[in-house]
Amino acid sequence: MTKIFSSILILLFINSLQGFSQKKAEVWRYEGPRFGIDLSRFLMPYMQKGKRSAWEVQADVPYKGNWFPTFEFGMQSFNDQRDGFHYKNNGTYARLGVDMNIVKFESLKDHDFVFIGARYGYSLFNQQTDGISYTNYWGALNSSIPSRTMNAHWAELVFGMKGELFSNFFLGWTLRAKFPLAVTSDPNIKPYIIPGIGKTSNGVPFDFTVGIYYRFPIFRTKTLPKVIKMGGNTHPGEVDPNDPNNPRNSGNSQYGSGSMRNGGQ
């Protein structure tokens, strides 16, 4: 009897402990500036011709949940020994822009997002060519073009994703289309690599970046950012699905509710 009584007491104690532990911790959404590095810059020397070295750091700050003003800064050097010339180019670049989330965050803990964005870029670089050789009927010419400081301005359209791998650590990628706006002209050689843009032989250079980021969880909120409406204002007479007065959103709707999973019968 004593054993039964003591067992019941133990069970009650465990139960009370479980109840205590199940007391829900408050759920917050943490946000803050995110800093990262572009890993793809380190892979470039293995993927493309010429001796290259590059690095790029990136940062963004959330604004009103779905907007991410972004700053990117990097350096690139390029050394290309070819038949008939030796080209060297190195410089730094910076980009300033904004990304806009285009998907709905599913919960306060969900920070994965897909975005489109725009950038303005500026690059300051040096280029130099030596060992230029050319031969024709009259003989051979060996010449060089001395180092010259040049700059470039461009615009970028960006599409990408960032996903939270684990708490505050993100992995992301972007696909970028770059539109050179102005490049210092040179009668001898148009720069065929520009730090921050890449190869200029194509009219619209494309680029791909993969980055890892750490977010400093400085701010916290309990508000989930609203999805940015892409369709503009509703037409007169059209029902807005987000409108609380919309009869579709009320419980006693004349339209009814349900899913179409069973064939919509």
Place this chain on the structure above:
Amino acid sequence: MRYIQIVISLFIFVLLSCNDGNRCYESVDTLMVGSFSINGFKPINNLIINGVNRNGVGDTLVNDTLSTLTKRYTFPLSLTSDSTGFVLKANGIKDTLYVRHTLIMSFISENCGFAPNYIISGFRYTAGIDSVKVTDKKVNPKSIEKLTNDQNILIYFNSAVH
């Protein structure tokens, strides 16, 4: 979501890894296109052209023995001097033509390298040449793509001499 990211990442990575190789598909031969005639009625029976002071074997640029009213040839210009001299022997009469020019080495592409670009700035010639007309003062690798009725310079021989 993360699986989608990884798959799309790999796909784009593979796409961007492709490159266009090392081949040069553009011309790097810079040649001035010159047309020759006497007066449009008198034929040039033969035309031999050499560079000035280039009389060795294989130095002849043109050796044309076909009688025609006009002739059209391409010529290399000097890489180290600001003028290029040609000895023209038309219908057995020898003349000398000097073409003055400026030179700038211009980048074509990373696979093709550099090629000379010239701007023709003037001429000097002997009495057997009546006149030289410039139709396009820019001589570059695209010059050899000119149509058969187009050229950089037109050389008219003196009909009284030839």
